[in-house]
Amino acid sequence: MKNKRGQEEIVGFVLIMVIVVVVLVVFLGISLRDNQATTRESTDIYQFLESMGEVTSECQIRNSEFADIAELFAKCDSNELCLNDIGSCQVLESELRVLLDSSWNVGENASIRGYKFASSYASNSDAEKEEILTLEKGTCGGNIRGASYLIPAFPGRIVNTLELCY
């Protein structure tokens, strides 16, 4: 009789322990999920990508006309040369790097630790993306803010994505 009562108590204790462990595991799961790297949409970055596309570059395309950055992505994708004998990709990469560095204060001691910029072309939504250019600086991980901006490029579109790592 005494033995049976002891067994009942052990079963009760084990049950309570199981409940406590399950609750702890659930809570731990939620906490860990919150700590994972999350990318948040940013109006600031979207506005930057939109405005950046309008900036006039050093790439001459007509007698007295220079391509803007948005046009340069399409030109770089088809490896075109500017009229002033500079490669469109070369102009794009150098101007983009300066644009990013002058617009965002990135560094080990700054609030933004790094950035990732990627530009790709897709002919339609299901098609595989064709990489045009990627630029990276600093370290990424943890809290990320980013945005994407689409530039129409018949028959598809160019997707520019910028992620800032905090």
Place this chain on the structure above:
Amino acid sequence: MTNSFVSSSRGQMKIQQMAFVLLALMIFFAIVALFYITIRSGSLSSDVEALREEEAKEMVRKVSSWPEFAWSASDCAACIDLDKALVLMDNENYNDFWDVPFLQIEKIYPESEKKECNKQNYPDCSTMTFVKEEGFVAHSAFVALCRYDSESGSKCDLGKINLGFRSSE
């Protein structure tokens, strides 16, 4: 008599044990719930702050669509006509026009010498300040600063609009 007394006190003991276990469980769950609510409410307030910031940036961006600043040479919602802005800056009729405590256009790329624009140094300057009063909270938004250029027709640079909102304090 003695037997029933012993079994009754054992029963009471059992009830007490169960009550303690239940109490301990309730306290445990209450602590876990409190911890969770604290974390959630902390992230909620930062979410609210971020949303307000985004909303302010959208409002600042609308400045580029004001007829006084809009660039009409191409279909560009993010562009500001810098030539128009320069004329407006010197126009005394517009002194009381701006219903904001702070309005400034700032050039970011290509970098130029940090100085206020006027008819003499334009376009080799970095800022155009239209109004600057005391007590404001400033927000900024990226825009393209476009102007007519004698060599390349129209030319756009990257800039920011800085707009001040009256602080409630």
